[in-house]
Amino acid sequence: MTSDVWLPFHADEIEGLPEDPAYRFWDGDQDFPADPAECAFYVxxxxxxxxxxxxxxxxxxxxxxxxxxxxxxxxxLPSLKSLRPGVVLCNARGVHEASTAELTLTLILASLRGVPDFVRGQDAEEWRSGFRPSLADKSVLIVGYGSIGSAIEDRLAPFELARVARVARSARTTERGPVRPLTELPSLLPESDVVVLSTPLTESTRGLVNADFLSRMKDGALLVNxxxxxxxxxxxxxxxxxSGRITAxxxxxxxxxxPPGHPLWHAPGVLISPHVGGPTSAFWPRAKRLLAQQLTLFVNREPLRNVVLTTGT
Structure with missing residues (x-):
């Protein structure tokens, strides 16, 4: 049975790795570190x-x-159909919650309080004071209430919100309150000052935020993706x-x-960050701990964590 493990970290950088596998470092270089047919565990x-x-x-x-x-x-996902049945796909649940939730709060506060305008004012040496919206007393809707959505609410808790509504694929109850199904979005959107998207990309969520979704958002609402x-x-x-009706x-x-020249860059009322929710200093220790745990389970033939699907089922 093959035992090669392909890692995007050097094995000596990860504490607690089991000794049995043959670790191959590959971080996307043109040349493969070994024969892919010998790989048993691909990170x-x-x-x-x-x-x-x-x-x-x-x-x-x-x-x-x-x-x-x-x-x-x-x-x-597109390449999994080429694999034999029984291959387990696992994600990095537990790795990105803290950093993504931090960024979400940053984007909300920066947008509401006008931080981008302050930066432009500083560049122009202009004192741009005045009243700005506060997060306090706002109603927030979190669309996608998995571990990241839950972590976002944890960080919103001290901000004296009027209400938090939670939406996921199916309804359930949590310690913080009910999670409503996606079918209830039309009634929740008009009541929400801030709409946070933290849902995975699936066939059912692709294009979820379409013209109808956006038209149901209240005037002056903020969309955070x-x-x-x-x-x-x-x-x-x-x-x-x-139109100036909402911001994002x-x-x-x-x-x-x-790409350069795209109209979204200069659309009014938009703040754009370059997909930096995950890559922070918090990523490295959490990712390495996850790999050590998963590979220990794998070597001991115990059930893995964070299983998303198994091919052929």
């Missing part, structure tokens, strides 16, 4: 284009686990932004990276 390089992440998969005829270092798995760019219909969002803070866009 997908982080922050690489989908074409890079997927390139060795078709040749990984012995792979048993594909482990992403991102919460989303949409960048590897820390999910995936294609969750939002960019053309429909541009129309709303250019986007860590992800469609297309991405956003």
């Amino acid at each position: 997908v390089p982080y922050m690489k284009p989908p074409a890079v992440s997927q390139r060795p998969l078709s040749a990984m005829t012995s792979v048993r686990v594909v482990q992403t270092l991102s919460a989303g798995v949409d960048h590897v 820390v999910a995936r760019g294609p969750v939002v219909d960019t053309k429909a969002l541009l129309a709303e932004l250019e 803070a986007l860590d992800v866009t469609d297309p991405e990276p956003l």
Whole structure:
């Protein structure tokens, strides 16, 4: 049985790795570190284009686990159909919650309090004072209430909000309150001052934020996207932004990276960050702990954490 493990870190950088596997360092370079057919456990390089992440998969005829270092798995899904049945796909739940939730709060506060305008004023040596919206007393809607959505609410808790509503694929109850199904969005959107998108990209969420969704948002509302760019219909969002009816803070866009000259760059009322929700100093220790845990479970033939799906089922 093959025992090669492909890692985007050097094995000696990760404490607690089991000794048995043969560790191969590969971070998306042109040359593979070994024969892909000998790989049993593939850790997908982080922050690489989908074409890079997927390139060795078709040749990984012995792979048993594909482990992403991102919460989303949409960048590897197209290649999983080429794998034999029984391959387990795991995500990086527990790695990105803190940093993505931090950025979400940053985008909300910066947008409401007018920080981008202050920066432009500083560049122009202009004192741009005046009243700005506060997060206090606002109603926030979190669309996508997994571990990241929950972490976002944890950080919103001290801000004296009027209300937090939670939406996910299916209804359930949490310690903080009910999670409502996606079908209730039409009634929740008109009541929300801030709408945060933290849902995974799936066929059901692709284009979820379309013209109808946006038209139901209340005047002056803020849309925050820390999910995936294609969750939002960019053309429909541009129309709303250019009307001045709503504002937006986007860590992800469609297309991405956003090319020079794209109208979204200069749309009124938009703050754009370059998909930096995950890559912070918090990533490295959490990612390495996850890999050590997962590989220990793998070697001991115990159930893995964060299983998203198993091919052929």
